[in-house]
Amino acid sequence: xxxxxxxxxxxxxxxxxxxxxxxxxxxxxxxxxxxxxxxxxxxxxxxxxxxxxxxxxxxxxxxxxxxxxxxxxxxxxxxxxxxxxxxxxxxxxxxxxxxxxxxxxxxxxxxxxxxxxxxxxxxxxxxxxxxxxxxxxxxxxxxxxxxxxxxxxxxxxxxxxxxxxxxxxxxxxxxxxxxxxxxxxxxxxxxxxxxxxxxxxxxxxxxxxxxxxxxxxxxxxxxxxxxxxxxxxxxxxxxxxxxxxxxxxxxxxxxxxxxxxxxxxxxxxxxxxxxxxxxxxxxxxx
Amino acid sequence: xxxxxxxxxxxxxxxxxxxxxxxxxxxxxxxxxxxxxxxxxxxxxxxxxxxxxxxxxxxxxxxxxxxxxxxxxxxxxxxxxxxxxxxxxxxxxxxxxxxxxxxxxxxxxxxxxxxxxxxxxxxxxxxxxxxxxxxxxxxxxxxxxxxxxxxxxxxxxxxxxxxxxxxxxxxxxxxxxxxxxxxxxxxxxxxxxxxxxxxxxxxxxxxxxxxxxxxxxxxxxxxxxxxxxxxxxxxxxxxxxxxxxxxxxxxxxxxxxxxxxxxxxxxxxxxxxxxxxxxxxxxxxxxxxxxxxxxxxxxxxxxxxxxxxxxxxxxxxxxxxxxxxxxxxxxxxxxxxxxxxxxxxxxxxxxxxxxxxxxxxxxxxxxxxxxxxxxxxxxxxxxxxxxxxxxxxxxxxxxxxxxxxxxxx
Numbered sequence: 001x002x003x004x005x006x007x008x009x010x011x012x013x014x015x016x017x018x019x020x021x022x023x024x025x026x027x028x029x030x031x032x033x034x035x036x037x038x039x040x041x042x043x044x045x046x047x048x049x050x051x052x053x054x055x056x057x058x059x060x061x062x063x064x065x066x067x068x069x070x071x072x073x074x075x076x077x078x079x080x081x082x083x084x085x086x087x088x089x090x091x092x093x094x095x096x097x098x099x100x101x102x103x104x105x106x107x108x109x110x111x112x113x114x115x116x117x118x119x120x121x122x123x124x125x126x127x128x129x130x131x132x133x134x135x136x137x138x139x140x141x142x143x144x145x146x147x148x149x150x151x152x153x154x155x156x157x158x159x160x161x162x163x164x165x166x167x168x169x170x171x172x173x174x175x176x177x178x179x180x181x182x183x184x185x186x187x188x189x190x191x192x193x194x195x196x197x198x199x200x201x202x203x204x205x206x207x208x209x210x211x212x213x214x215x216x217x218x219x220x221x222x223x224x225x226x227x228x229x230x231x232x233x234x235x236x237x238x239x240x241x242x243x244x245x246x247x248x249x250x251x252x253x254x255x256x257x258x259x260x261x262x263x264x265x266x267x268x269x270x271x272x273x274x275x276x277x278x279x280x281x282x283x284x285x286x
Numbered sequence: 287x288x289x290x291x292x293x294x295x296x297x298x299x300x301x302x303x304x305x306x307x308x309x310x311x312x313x314x315x316x317x318x319x320x321x322x323x324x325x326x327x328x329x330x331x332x333x334x335x336x337x338x339x340x341x342x343x344x345x346x347x348x349x350x351x352x353x354x355x356x357x358x359x360x361x362x363x364x365x366x367x368x369x370x371x372x373x374x375x376x377x378x379x380x381x382x383x384x385x386x387x388x389x390x391x392x393x394x395x396x397x398x399x400x401x402x403x404x405x406x407x408x409x410x411x412x413x414x415x416x417x418x419x420x421x422x423x424x425x426x427x428x429x430x431x432x433x434x435x436x437x438x439x440x441x442x443x444x445x446x447x448x449x450x451x452x453x454x455x456x457x458x459x460x461x462x463x464x465x466x467x468x469x470x471x472x473x474x475x476x477x478x479x480x481x482x483x484x485x486x487x488x489x490x491x492x493x494x495x496x497x498x499x500x501x502x503x504x505x506x507x508x509x510x511x512x513x514x515x516x517x518x519x520x521x522x523x524x525x526x527x528x529x530x531x532x533x534x535x536x537x538x539x540x541x542x543x544x545x546x547x548x549x550x551x552x553x554x555x556x557x558x559x560x561x562x563x564x565x566x567x568x569x570x571x572x573x574x575x576x577x578x579x580x581x582x583x584x585x586x587x588x589x590x591x592x593x594x595x596x597x598x599x600x601x602x603x604x605x606x607x608x609x610x611x612x613x614x615x616x617x618x619x620x621x622x623x624x625x626x627x628x629x630x631x632x633x634x635x636x637x638x639x640x641x642x643x644x645x646x647x648x649x650x651x652x653x654x655x656x657x658x659x660x661x662x663x664x665x666x667x668x669x670x671x672x673x674x675x676x677x678x679x680x681x682x683x684x685x686x687x688x689x690x691x692x693x694x695x
Contacts, residue, residue, distance in 0.1 A: 072628045074628075080657075080658060106658075107655060107659070107694070108322060108324070108695060109659075109661045109694045110630070111322060111694075124551070126503070134408050134433060135407060135408045136408040137408075139411075139503070139547050140549070140554075141549055141551065141553075141554060143551045143552040143579070143581065144579070144589070146581075146587075147581050147587040148587040148626055275446050279451075279501075279503065280444060280451045280501075284392060284394065286320070286356060
């Protein structure tokens with residue numbers, strides 16, 4: 001039996017997959033949508049509309065492939081990095097979650113470790129982890145939400161809970177912020193998790209007014225204290241209105257640790273199908 | 287003569303592996319292969335005096351080498367994988383051995399994936415016993431957990447359909463199980479003479495085995511059904527004519543198996559079952575249980591998992607009729623602590639306990655990364671409360687602590 005059987009990497013792998021959604025593209029316009037039941041006030045309605053305009057932009061990329069480097073840094077400035085690659089298949093229907101495969105290339109002892117994820121909107125995601133040492137695919141639990149993974153400052157839910165309807169939204173104000181040297185006017189929208197087991201009482205997102213992308217998210221813990229800040233920078237446009245952030249920095253204010261996630265160039269339309277996102281493909285990812 | 291034969295035999299695989307390494311490395315340099323590998327140093331410490339004549343007392347050291355060469359075409363349809371492996375053991379000649387763990391060509395077609403060569407395949411869901419896993423032979427001198435495997439010559443065809451994954455296997459060569467030699471610990475009073483195996487079938491190790499598997503997932507459920515016909519990977523044993531050793535007996539068996547896992551919240555429910563014909567009376571065996579994980583048990587976000595599995599096995603207890611097993615009526619209790627830190631630190635502890643006589647095999651494993659390239663593991667294997675009639679009795683003086691440091695490239 002191997003200790004590594006439920007490798008903590010699993011969480012980070014899944015998380016990485018969903019980061020694609022977090023760094024997701026912008027919509028041209030907010031779609032007319034029926035307002036959810038929790039919307040009572042004008043600020044909630046405005047918050048929801050800003051969020052949906054940003055969220056709808058997730059649709060339309062089809063499939064993609066990208067390489068990334070994740071750098072973990074502790075309070076003393078010590079660093080360690082991981083190289084990963086992602087393949088993502090967008091579902092035709094936005095009531096169903098995306099499918100993704102994430103493969104670790106470094107550290108060398110986990111090379112070839114791969115995670116398949118079938119995301120769902122309301123139900124828990126389905127996840128399978130491949131461990132090359134045993135050539136074994138394991139179905140793993142997706143019940144954890146607030147735990148860290150492999151010492152990174154990203155929590156499981158930071159990646160999985162990116163769907164619009166996992167939150168109640170509330171518009172706060174308009175504010176100019178500076179991210180990665182760029183000063184932008186943004187709409188500030190707070191959001192409250194509606195799903196169970198969240199480690200957060202609320203989040204505050206800063207959505208820029210030009211390309212409608214999330215530029216910053218502040219996370220508040222269950223006690224209401226400011227826990228972390230995620231800055232999303234280096235947005236680049238692929239084709240028509242598909243935007244991707246290429247540099248994500250998560251800083252934990254309580255521990256002084258931080259994690260960078262830097263993407264290479266995204267490839268869209270690589271021709272992936274459902275058959276590329278079944279458990280059997282995990283063993284041939286590297 | 288026998289020792290000369292053994293020496294020659296033991297040289298063949300290292301030479302093959304060396305050839306593979308040179309081929310792999312040289313090709314890699316020229317044509318964009320992905321090259322990796324590792325070097326490990328291991329010390330296995332036996333605190334107790336050996337029980338049998340000839341066994342090493344004290345520390346068993348060895349070096350482990352592994353290469354990893356991978357190539358794939360730009361369209362990802364063609365792949366070549368070479369994983370040469372070798373252990374050089376300072377004590378036990380039988381534990382010094384080399385293997386091509388994997389060495390195959392893969393074609394990924396639209397309808398069919400084809401693999402040909404030495405492959406490594408894992409079937410199953412449970413943790414403390416791998417009951418349905420049958421394609422690869424166990425490299426028995428490596429560890430007692432049965433998770434180290436020899437590369438299996440195979441042609442495998444895989445087809446993904448809307449109702450699951452279908453695999454068909456043609457297995458044209460049999461690999462004998464490896465066993466400790468005279469100097470080795472973790473053996474019985476008689477060594478297993480791997481130069482004198484007995485095969486039920488006249489084709490011996492050239493018998494062509496076949497297997498098929500269907501696997502699928504439906505919501506929270508993962509299911510697998512499989513069939514195998516051919517040479518049993520597990521041998522039975524008969525004494526040699528001079529009574530100085532045991533000869534492994536490899537029967538032809540037919541086996542049907544099922545494995546299932548239900549994943550619900552923090553619960554994993556797992557079961558594996560087989561029915562096997564060909565080793566005495568047809569028998570069934572079962573392994574099943576659960577794993578529950580407590581998330582975020584520390585401020586830094588560590589997880590603690592609890593494992594419980596039950597084993598039963600209806601095979602004949604005569605080792606000349608059916609391969610011996612220590613999982614006849616046993617319970618596994620274990621816990622796994624994952625720190626979720628940047629070094630992937632984790633701890634595992636557990637015991638397989640015989641329900642009838644209380645004999646227990648205890649395992650403890652700890653591991654973490656040091657820096658970027660170095661991985662450190664500590665493993666403890668102990669026996670507790672051993673009944674003289676239990677299968678564990680012969681190894682009760684072989685408690686061991688293993689330290690392993692591996693440098694990855």
